[in-house]
Amino acid sequence: MNKVIAGLGEVLWDCLPEGRKLGGAPANFAYHASQFGFPAYAISAIGNDELGDQTVKELENKQLKYIMPRIDFPTGTVQVQLDEEGVPTYDIKRDVAWDNIPLTAEIEDIAKHCGCVCFGSLAQRNTVSHNTIHHFLASTPMDCLKIFDINLRQNFYTKEIIQESLSACDILKINDEELVTIGRLFGYPGLDIENKCYLILGKYNLKMLVLTCGTNGSYVFAPGLKSFQPTPKVEVADTVGAGDSFTGSFAAAILSGMPLQEAHKLAVEVSAYVCTQPGAMPKIPEHLLNRINRIR
16 A cells, blocks of 8 residues: 555644644644654645744644645634633634645645545535545545544534545544434434444445544444543643544554554554643654554
8 A cells, every 4th residue: 555644624723722733633633644654744725824834834843744735815723712621612713725725736646646544524614625625535546545534613514525525435533422413413313322333334334433432432443343442541731633643643553554453552542642732733752653663
């Protein structure tokens, strides 16, 4: 498998109580996958503005490859409020650059050489970015691993977008609250968690379904296989980007040939570490990075 990894969708600035931090789930995913030694790209769009300049500077400081055309819309921002346990709520600004990601020749070229791509529902709220994302997915090699990290935010999703994305992906990543929403939306609210997950897995012919349940642990479901990992107890700075670090490290581990249960355990430990650090893109400690490096 070609091992170029792409995070495709929103890039934005999380406006946290302590200041602005670069984020956006696909960019966070690409950054964490890149720390494990994979060529990873954050693919989005930014504005011809000061925040666009700062985005480029920050990505280059993080040594993260990116393809982000500069267009005549403002660079995205999100107002983030944290509760007493560090759990965020978001006010996501509309009509911004990542709503209008153009399909460029450079983006098409990455699609043709992509071994894994992660995308979500949020960047599909606008037709321009929606069309770019699905053209990208359709242009990837047959063995490209396509991860739909659903990331339901505010009211920026529809049943149709979710169904289309499920039909286009190999792996669904979802949390327990989102699973309840999907159960209501799709008309099977009475099923228990495990049955809902296996129903979605089978209906959309998925290779895996990853379910995170906050402090109650996480699951990976695959045909004939279930993995559970408890959530480590840590002192939480904030949980911004923790789920993206889970997805990025899980994808890197799977692409490296790590068995599913081991990949799951590593993803949980990386995510727990990220919760102890402020912002979405802290550096992962060497002892965690070396778990993959030993098998590559």
